[in-house]
Amino acid sequence: MTFDVLVVGGGAAGLTAAAYAARAGRTVALFERQARLGGLVQSVERDGFVFDMGLRAVENAGIVLPMLEELGLRLDFVRSPVSIGIGNDLIRVDSEASLADYRDLLVRTYPDSAADVDRIMALITRIMRDMDVLYGIDNPLFKDLMADRRYLFGTLLPWMFRFVVTIGRINRMSGPVEALLDELTDDDGLKSIIGQHFFKGTPAFFAMSYFSVYLDYLYPRGGTAALMGLLEGYVRERGVDVRTELPIVGVDPEARTVSDRDGGVHGYRRLIWCADLKTLYRAIDAAAIADPRLAGAVAARRAELEVSSGSDSVLSLFLSVDEAPETFAAISEGHLFYSPDARGLGDLHTRGLEELLARHADEPLPEEPAKAYLDAYFARTTYEVSIPVLKDPALAPPGKTGLVVSTLFDYRLTRRIQEAGWYDAFREHAADAMTAVLDARLYPGLGAKVLSRFTTTPVTLEAYTGNADGAIVGWAFDGARMPAVHQMQRVARSVLTPMPDVLQAGQWAYSPGGVPMAFLTGKLAAERAGKGRR
Ligand SMILES: Cc1cc2nc3c(=O)[nH]c(=O)nc-3n(C[C@H](O)[C@H](O)[C@H](O)COP(=O)(O)OP(=O)(O)OC[C@H]3O[C@@H](n4cnc5c(N)ncnc54)[C@H](O)[C@@H]3O)c2cc1C
The missing domain is CATH 3.50.50.60 (FAD/NAD(P)-binding domain)
Incomplete structure (x- = not known):
């Protein structure tokens, strides 16, 4: 046919x-x-725990809700508020005003670089205004302009002028975020902590606009x-x-x-x-x-x-924990971006990783030097922690909590480990190391309360979707x-x-x-x- x-x-x-x-x-x-x-x-769903294997929450971006409306579809969304934490210091992000709390968190962490933090905040504030233009109206591609004259004349046409000005400014900021941060500060820790939230080389505008994205997250009830x-x-x-x-x-x-x-x-x-x-x-x-x-x-x-x-991929750890959701709610929102170490990764995941791979280019990647790299990486990377039961109480058995913990992770390293024949040991090692970091820094006693766990790696994502390099955003x-x-x-x-x-x-x-x-x-x-x- x-x-x-x-x-x-x-x-x-x-x-x-x-x-x-x-x-x-x-x-x-x-x-x-x-x-x-x-x-x-x-x-x-595993033993009553629901885990989101990919996307943890969705940004509307002026697209998702208008599209569902255009198709006549209804979905029960809840807001998915975000927390940000460095070491023992965590803030909750619930409105644009939280940007001041983020500024204070960074200044408390990097007191010698307060002026640089303020420079970065001024830029983020300006970009948030641009984001309001870019995503602030329902995307016109999902609107029937002939039928909706109020939207056409009241919203879209006035917006077009602002869009043209804004898009020029956005295009001028399409260089990599690392270069922009180099211009804004010499503080390596500050640079790392902001930059390591993103894929290597992420366009500066996209990275610096992320505070707006935190406010835009929605979570579909049920997962x-x-x-x-x-x-x-x-x-x-x-x-x-x-x-x-x-x-x-x-x-x-x-x-x-x-x-x-x-x-x-x-x-x-x-x-x-x-x-x-x-x-x-x-x-x-x-x-x-x-x-x-x-x-x-x-x-x-x-x-x-x-x-x-393909882009960097992710390594994820899924934990079923014998601990009540209230314990986790007292620490953060159900969607947390957490960096355990204020020094950040520095050049560990760039130069350090390249050196490791190059040193053993002609042999199977040996376990010991690679595990030393992994331990340093897991101690200093940034984690995205999603706690589905804090968004929808039906997503875990009563009195228990499921955690989804992920970090950006290099596909080539995973592949080299797999080729060297210690992929299963690597997964166990990663799960142990990540749990230990969270136990020591964020959730005291976590390790002893884990009921079950499993991991996915860039290789898992590649095998499942066929996406080159296990890429998650192209x-x-x-x-x-x-x-x-x-x-x-x-x-x-x-x-x-x-x-x-x-x-x-x-x-x-x-x-x-x-x-x-x-x-x-x-x-x-x-x-x-x-x-x-x-
Ligand atoms: C952990 C994680 C967190 C994420 N967080 C976010 C986020 O916060 N915000 C956001 O917007 N996005 C996020 N993403 C990314 C987002 O999920 C993806 O960009 C998006 O889902 C990609 O959709 P797609 O349809 O383009 O590709 P895919 O979802 O990859 O779909 C491609 C499909 O094609 C199928 N396929 C492949 N080859 C063939 C073939 N030969 N024949 C038939 N079928 C084939 C695959 O099995 C797959 O089902 C995240 C992803 C992950 C994994």
Whole structure:
């Protein structure tokens, strides 16, 4: 059968693309390699504890709520307030006024650098104003401008002028956050503590805007996957032909067919690829393309992507704890960004890691030097701690608490450990080390109260989603060239590929990625798929 729209990948982007294509009356098929839809957004239940395996909470970003409204979907969200902590000092972030508390936390921690802290705060304040412009209105792409004249004339048109001014300022701050921090302070601890919240090379504007993001977090009751469940219900109800456990392994852009792992061949008028992009180009036999211009364009794009890497990934520890939620609520909100050591990582995770990998480049990575690196890393990195039961009391058995603890983690290191044959020992070591740090610095007695635990690593994420390098938001920022659109005013182009009937969406299409941009590009791709041939 030939479908009007064939979507590959059932994550946030794929579900959105399928939803909008079906809403427009097209015949739609959705292929997903795993048994479950949702991609990186998964919540699992273990012995009464619900853990969010990927996304811990979602930012509205002027996109998520307007999109659900446009699709006529309702979800029970609660706010997901954030705490920030360094050592024994924690603050709760509940409004813009909390920025003053953040400033005081940094000054208490780095008293000799108070003037630098104030300079950084002034910049964050300015960027928060810009964020109010960028995300302060419901995204116009999710509005019916003809029907909603009040929004068009009262909100959108006045906003457009401010947007044009703001976007220029944002584009001028697209350099890496590390370079910006170097300009603002010489204090290595201060630089590290702010910078290590982010992927290496994160654009400065994006990083410095994060305080606004903290105020924008929502949590779907039942777990983050409830958001994906809602979209899945929508696409199934509208007759989308959903095929799970069926990866697409071949794409013929001239015949306009895809082939699945079991040898099935499926026709499409438009293909929307919402999965790992290297996989797409590896699935195309460029040598078999008859049109030489198309063959050249596909081969060039493939070569560009092959030398690009995915972003840093994450290592996560999931703990079921025999301790009441109230104990944790007394310490922080249910979403905490915590750095145990005011010195921060310094150059441990950059120069230190490169030296470790280079020193043992020609042999399996030995356990002892690597474990010394890991112990230093876990003692000084920043953790994102999510406590689902503090957002929804139904997410843990009575009197008990589930913790999701994660830190940014290098894919290559994980892979080298796996190749050296001590991956299981590494996971145990990481779980022990992370628990010990939290026990000593944040939750006294935690180690003795753990009922059960498990971990996921960058390799787990790669195996589950097929995402290159276990990436969680698409391309690395520190590569020579960003192989995706990364300027908001060009977002409509992010869904295009060199192949006229093949569109792309999701975290690999626009950078920085994330759920809101997966939704936005999914919708843009579906709309583009409904138009004439390019
Ligand atoms: C721990 C963690 C924390 C995060 N925190 C945030 C956050 O705070 N804010 C935020 O916005 N984002 C966050 N993210 C990122 C966010 O979850 C992702 O960017 C987003 O979900 C990506 O959606 P996607 O549809 O583009 O890709 P994916 O979710 O990767 O979906 C791709 C899908 O394609 C499938 N697939 C792959 N290859 C094939 C094939 N050949 N055939 C068929 N199917 C295939 C995969 O199985 C997968 O289901 C986080 C992610 C993680 C893991």
